[in-house]
Amino acid sequence: MSWLERAIDDPAPAAHAGYSGLHIAPEVDAALKSGAVVHSAAGLWSPPGYKPSDLMRSRGNSWDATIMVNGDVWRHRPRPTFVNWHAGGPAQNVPLCGFETEGTGPWTAAQKASLVRVLTETWAYFGWQRFVKAAPTDKTQDGIRQAILAAGKGCAYEHNWLDYTSCPGGRDDWGWLVPAAKAALEEEMTPAELFAQLKKDKDFASYLTLIEQLRRAQGTLEAQLGAHVGDAAKHAGGGVSEERVAEIIRELVAD
Numbered sequence: 001m002s003w004l005e006r007a008i009d010d011p012a013p014a015a016h017a018g019y020s021g022l023h024i025a026p027e028v029d030a031a032l033k034s035g036a037v038v039h040s041a042a043g044l045w046s047p048p049g050y051k052p053s054d055l056m057r058s059r060g061n062s063w064d065a066t067i068m069v070n071g072d073v074w075r076h077r078p079r080p081t082f083v084n085w086h087a088g089g090p091a092q093n094v095p096l097c098g099f100e101t102e103g104t105g106p107w108t109a110a111q112k113a114s115l116v117r118v119l120t121e122t123w124a125y126f127g128w129q130r131f132v133k134a135a136p137t138d139k140t141q142d143g144i145r146q147a148i149l150a151a152g153k154g155c156a157y158e159h160n161w162l163d164y165t166s167c168p169g170g171r172d173d174w175g176w177l178v179p180a181a182k183a184a185l186e187e188e189m190t191p192a193e194l195f196a197q198l199k200k201d202k203d204f205a206s207y208l209t210l211i212e213q214l215r216r217a218q219g220t221l222e223a224q225l226g227a228h229v230g231d232a233a234k235h236a237g238g239g240v241s242e243e244r245v246a247e248i249i250r251e252l253v254a255d
């Protein structure tokens with residue numbers, strides 16, 4: 001099954017996965033995965049000179065994918081089934097995927113859209129039907145194991161709910177993310193609902209107005225050209241063919 005196929009590939013260091021001392025392989029069965037951690041990078045990358053995988057190399061960590069401020073998604077593993085080192089110990093790193101969000105301020109609109117796409121594709125990969133905002137844990141390995149089990153499949157965390165970390169929380173806009181992810185996962189929008197949603201967007205509304213203007217202009221042109229063709233037909237051998245008229249109209253209304 002595919003996962004984040006439209007992303008930019010930036011492989012994480014192969015050695016930064018699994019726990020050999022605990023006999024946990026770099027990649028585990030999909031059944032062992034339960035959810036995800038949304039991290040904040042608290043800074044910017046500058047590819048190609050400085051990529052997420054460069055930070056993984058210097059910090060000795062790894063994660064599944066990065067969502068850049070411009071909305072680009074960087075994929076660090078071919079599948080979301082690796083045991084990456086992003087959220088503390090194995091109790092969280094085995095069951096939870098890790099997603100980094102670039103930048104320090106509020107998520108950009110492009111970043112929000114891509115984050116929902118990454119979550120939706122990941123949830124689809126594992127067949128999770130629900131999106132659950134998890135809660136802070138007691139940060140012990142046993143406590144985390146039990147909390148993740150209790151939260152069930154499809155749970156999402158901030159890093160500092162699982163670990164004593166400087167990874168900043170609060171930037172993760174759960175008030176927005178939870179309904180957005182739920183809508184993407186749980187609700188199939190009908191075309192009418194989608195259209196109603198799109199009409200609220202200013203750019204889309206002006207686009208609709210433009211189409212309506214073009215439609216009217218097309219009607220006027222057809223009438224005028226039709227009259228012209230009629231005139232031309234009166235003069236033997238002269239004038240514009242109907243095919244040419246159709247072609248002119250097509251050129252005029254083409255975007």
Ligand SMILES: [Zn+2]
Nearest residue numbers: 039040159167
């Ligand atoms: Zn983090």
